[in-house]
Amino acid sequence: MASRGSFLLAILFLPFVLFSAPICLARDSKVSLALYYETLCPFCSNFIVNYLAKIWDNGLISIVDLELIPYGNARIRSNGTITCQHGKYECLLNTVEACAIDAWPDLDVHFGFINCVETLVIEHKYLEWESCFAATGLDSKPVLECYENGYGHELDLKYAAKTNALEPPHRYVPWVVVDGEPLYEDYENFEAYICKAYKGNNRPEVCDGVVLKLSKEKKQRNSVCHKNDVGLLDTMKIEMVI
Template sequence: MVSPSIISLPLILYLSFFSFFFVSPSQSHNNNNNNKVSLALYYESLCPYCSNFIVNYLPKIFTDDLISIVDLNLVPWGNAKLRSATNFTCQHGPNECLLNTVEACAIAAWPELSKHFPFIYCVEDLVYQHKNNEWESCFQKLGLDSRPIDLCYKGEIGKQLELNYAAETKALQPPHTYVPWVVVNGKPLYEDYEKFLSYVCEAYQGTHKPKSCTKASYLSSDVKAMPKHSVSDMEE
């Protein structure tokens, strides 16, 4: 688990947080989109290890010049289980099914990463602080219209989005066995997921490797191994 000394971003930093998502035209031009590294996170909203990763690790890709080489895909399903063709249960109960669906709706309503990630970050930051019941405050904090999300998660659209994510998760090869399940260019990182930046930099095949990839903190030899079992295993 993350050190207690790591503090979640307070509300006053949310505005500056948006600056993480700006990629200058020159950065976009200098990095061939065909060389982007695929980074996928299969997770569930109330998994403590998932919220820890989303809040304290994943935002690192939005700093410096890394975001220009990454294609990030978030899949909020995790260890949920289908009970029939249209019904499912979640590992951490109904509230997790609710927030999984809310986050799926955010991705659908605001397809751009710069739009949906701040919202998901905000929700998961509240989960990290054990305040997940306050998730609706993220609309006001980020100046977002709640109506598209309300219509989505309260209706059939939200359920269908989750069923689509169920199918995507089930199709993983090799199959996932816990969350967070982080995949770089189709290869799972298993319990090495906190060192994902090293794998992203290693996988990038573009002509101009980002300067960030040369930083010692991003090299696998300089990143401490995470404690074993910092994951939520699937239930039988």
């Protein structure tokens, strides 16, 4: 008799279990954040090091599903080779960072390496990028092999396809996308957009302060590397090589 009663209770509560669990999961789903960038654009480096890295410190990373796409304004030639807006070293570092993402899928790991490289870019020391292996305690072998054996080029083509499929198409970098919506030149305010988009129950405290920024007038910035911007890039390239 008791077992029959337990069976009936289980039947009664089964719909609740089936339908409530997905709802709870949906409430706590993370906000997608995608950064389309190129490694030697100074505005991309600045965003990664001085803005994006902070979400690990303020707890926002707990509600974010972050994807990094290192390709930016590069172009594929008819022979399949790739040219980059800031020259050959940008192509090299785009591939290196793509290889790092592939070699270490854990976001905490590959972002740490990329953050190190982009810090060197800001400091005009990007030729010392290999020092980031020792600085982060990571084995250089998988990344160097990826770059040298041609697999890195395959990754570049994958990121090229992903970038070129953007809708609307990107016009410059950094191109920051939150839940499928580009932030355009208001990208530095990305935290407020994430907080607004998040519908879960585990809202980080930082959202109490940043969400109010959305009500303010957006700043008009020129802090981007446009697809056809040449003069600024040449100047920046000369300064960095020196």
